Amino acid sequence: MNDNNLAAQAHWSRRLVIALPLLLTGCATHLGPNGPVTPSDEVAPARYAVERLAPLTYTPPDWPEALEARVLLPDTPDDRLRPAALLVHGGGWQRRSPDDMDEIAERLAERGYVTVNIAYRFAPTYRFPAQLHDLQQAMAWIHERAEAWRIDTGRIVGVGYSSGAHLVSLLGVAGNVGALSEPYGGDHARLAGVLGGGLPSDLFKFADGRLVVEFIGGTRAEKPEAYRLASPIYHVDANTPPHFLFHGRWDSLVPVDHATDFHAALLAQGVESELYLQHYRGHFTSFLTRDSAIEAGIAFLDRQLLDD
Structure with missing residues (x-):
């Protein structure tokens, strides 16, 4: 990720934030395993009242930082187990907060x-794989509370944007890679699906800009094994969870080939994947005008998890 690109996109995002939601409605290409996906005319899903818990610390007492989770419990009308979602915010692995994922x-x-919307440790104070370890601790914490919150632990998904999407996708592939699953991973850390936007899937594609270098702790030449280990695209296999990817075609911070190449890699391994390309949008406007992409992504997750 390049800092000059970051500043330029932030400038234009501020100027266009009011006009773009109206201008860009419906401007997207939605691709599945067999080509374009046609929006369905399914009956609107049920809407439940939501209980918001006070922020809870999810990390163990001896963790380097005490990290909090924001938990929402749907008021579902029966005693059946429910799916859960781990939400992770973006910010170049070193800024922003769970506020971004509240909506x-x-x-x-x-x-x-x-829903469990978490904070995580920031680079450069904490470098990769510290952030992945935080997510693995969050998954262990969710499993510990699964009975009380009526969670089906086989139906936990990851949802994130930008660096948050990178982290949930990396969590999704970590079970296939011993160096990523040790020492805090395992069966409890497995995801059943991923919804990710603006996902940096291959860290080798970036010039040695500050954000990635500070996340990894060195340049590509200095730490090639760490770059490979931290890139989800290199760990895709048939056991990778289904992915819904959305991405702005004009994204110059995380170029769109991160999404198109990753989608192709998932399909090549027989993994269910859909790609929602947002026209005329960069990295920030993709998130600001995310509504249609999120709705399509939730529908994708529902098909993976909820259908009988």
């Missing part, structure tokens, strides 16, 4: 998902 968490909770 998406509420939308998922209204649809019957228990």
Whole structure:
């Protein structure tokens, strides 16, 4: 990720934030395994009231930082187990907060998902794989509370944007890679699906800009094995969870080939994947005008998890 690109996109995003949601409605290409996906005319899903818990610390007492989770519990009408979603915010692995994911968490909770929207440790104070370890601790914590919150632990998905999407996707492939699953991973850390936007899938594609270098702790030449280990695209196999990817075609911070190449790699391994390309949008406007992409992504997750 390049800092000059970051500043330029932020400037244009501020100027266009009011006009773009109206201008860009419906401007997307939605691709599945067999080509374009046609929007369905399914009956609108049920909407549930939501209970918001006070922020809870999810990390163990001896963790380097005490990290909090924001939990939403849907008021589903029976005693059946429910799916859950782990939400992870973006910010170049070193800024922003769970505030960014609150609206998406509420939308998922209204649809019957228990949502866990977490903070994580930031680079450069903490470098890769510290952030992945935080997510693995969060998954262990969710499993510990699964009975109380009526969570089906076989139906936990990851949802994120930008560096948050990178982290949930990396969590999704970590079970296939011993160096990623040790020492905090395992069966409890497995995801059943991923919804990710603006996902940096291959860290080798970036010039040695500050954000990636500070996340990894060195340049591509200095730490090639770490770059490979931290790139989800190199760990895709038949056991990778289904992925819904959305991405702005004009994204110059995380170029669109991160999404198109990753989608192709998933399909090549027989993994269910859909790609939602947002026209005329960069990295920030993709997130600001995310509504249609998120709705399509939740529908994708529902098909993976909820269909009988």
